[in-house]
Amino acid sequence: MQFNPGTMKDRFTTIFIVSNDNRDTDFYTVHTKHVERFRKYITAAAASLTAILLTCLILFILIATARNEIGSLNQKIYTLKNDLKLLDSLEIKKKVENIENNINDINKYLYERGVFKYENAGGPADQSANTDANIYGFYQDKTDLILKSIKNVPIGFPHTGEFKSYFGYRANPFSGRGSEFHKGLDIKGNVGDPVKCTASGIVEKAEYDGGYGKCIVINHGNGLKSVFGHLSEFKVNQGDKVNAGDLIGLVGSTGRSTGPHLHYEIRYREESIDPQYFLNLKN
Ligand SMILES: [Zn+2]
Numbered sequence: 001m002q003f004n005p006g007t008m009k010d011r012f013t014t015i016f017i018v019s020n021d022n023r024d025t026d027f028y029t030v031h032t033k034h035v036e037r038f039r040k041y042i043t044a045a046a047a048s049l050t051a052i053l054l055t056c057l058i059l060f061i062l063i064a065t066a067r068n069e070i071g072s073l074n075q076k077i078y079t080l081k082n083d084l085k086l087l088d089s090l091e092i093k094k095k096v097e098n099i100e101n102n103i104n105d106i107n108k109y110l111y112e113r114g115v116f117k118y119e120n121a122g123g124p125a126d127q128s129a130n131t132d133a134n135i136y137g138f139y140q141d142k143t144d145l146i147l148k149s150i151k152n153v154p155i156g157f158p159h160t161g162e163f164k165s166y167f168g169y170r171a172n173p174f175s176g177r178g179s180e181f182h183k184g185l186d187i188k189g190n191v192g193d194p195v196k197c198t199a200s201g202i203v204e205k206a207e208y209d210g211g212y213g214k215c216i217v218i219n220h221g222n223g224l225k226s227v228f229g230h231l232s233e234f235k236v237n238q239g240d241k242v243n244a245g246d247l248i249g250l251v252g253s254t255g256r257s258t259g260p261h262l263h264y265e266i267r268y269r270e271e272s273i274d275p276q277y278f279l280n281l282k283n
Helices: 032-112 132-151
Strands: 012-018 025-031 163-165 168-171 179-182 185-188 194-196 201-208 214-221 224-231 247-250 261-268 271-273
Touching: 012 032, 025 032, 032 132, 201 224, 214 247, 224 247
Parallel strands: none
Antiparallel strands: 012 025, 163 185, 168 179, 185 261, 194 247, 201 214, 214 224, 224 261, 261 271
């Protein structure tokens, strides 16, 4: 700081300190420049304090506004979460309905083939007891029953090959004259080709049987049996328990046969039915 030697440097200021009852007095004489500086400091400090207070006030307002914003956002999130839950439950409901339709279709399919007691899925009969646990328990029981039943239904191909003769009336394959009822499906093959079981069951018969030649009959329960004729060899014995996919015999041409093929028959309550219904579940 620059001084003007003739002015500020030589000026003094006297400060009197007087007690409240005017009895004690005291005084100090200081350079005026110190008093001026002190005043400047006080002014600067007051300005700074005001600025700090203002800043605090602004911050306080900003924080309060932010708190309000957060509160309103939380409310929005809560609403959105509830909306999502609703969407989820709608989505789940739709899927359950699809499962129910599938179960109905399977029931219908098995019923039409005479192998399953028809029941409308439609959820538990007692609507008042329709808790989630009840509904899912119902579907579990239903699908367990279907799985159990389906394992005993001869499904799929016992042997892959070209179809030679279908279920139903056909010309006599030996003479070509007159017609006869063909009780099964003839699938071409070579002697020794594997013949597989098409469902769980018990071997009821594995023996030579006239026109059928070497023949296997498997009892699947529920009135269902599968029959495999013209075999060259047995791979199971009477009384054996078998599962779908097990090798039970080999293709041959024994009995009333014009060449190596498998005669495949499905019987329901001793009546032959068209095995093509059982080859796949796509139709
Ligand atoms: Zn045949």
